[in-house]
Amino acid sequence: MTEPVERHTIAVLVDNEPGILARVIGLFSGRGYNIESLTVAETDRANNLSRITIVTSGTSMIIEQIKAQLLRLVPVHRVRDLTIEGPHVERELALIKMASTGPARVESLRLADIFRAKVVDATTESFVFELTGSTEKLNAFITLMEPLGLADVSRTGVVAISRGPGSF
Numbered sequence: 001m002t003e004p005v006e007r008h009t010i011a012v013l014v015d016n017e018p019g020i021l022a023r024v025i026g027l028f029s030g031r032g033y034n035i036e037s038l039t040v041a042e043t044d045r046a047n048n049l050s051r052i053t054i055v056t057s058g059t060s061m062i063i064e065q066i067k068a069q070l071l072r073l074v075p076v077h078r079v080r081d082l083t084i085e086g087p088h089v090e091r092e093l094a095l096i097k098m099a100s101t102g103p104a105r106v107e108s109l110r111l112a113d114i115f116r117a118k119v120v121d122a123t124t125e126s127f128v129f130e131l132t133g134s135t136e137k138l139n140a141f142i143t144l145m146e147p148l149g150l151a152d153v154s155r156t157g158v159v160a161i162s163r164g165p166g167s168f
Contacts, residue, residue, distance in 0.1 A: 003059040008083040009160045015075035016050040037157040087163040093156040094138045096129045100149030108148045115141045
């Protein structure tokens, strides 16, 4: 019986220095692990720390290997698997460009309203919507927009944080 493949969101606290992102990516590519989403930003300027949020999939054994390998990298300070450590909040941002006129244009605006997408740019032939939410919500919106004149999509990747009073 094969072990199920699960999606995990992993947060990594690192020194904000050149080359760390390349080393993290190298760890994944060198072992054949897939990165579904990757975001990184400075989170603590005073201590020169950045947070890398990685969404990946694998069996529980592979996820444990990924976490162990990440902890061995210098200058990694902490690794948290938000998926198993308890409640957390995940969000992703997308900009979705629609090129349509007539009924398709009206329908795209109607769907945008249902999904709470904001119009951030408009011309007579196009809209750019901004949508924030779960990956599943963004995927559903994009799928509905495809037959209505979807022209382009730009996504940020997942950002995540644990719920409750504690920090990283």
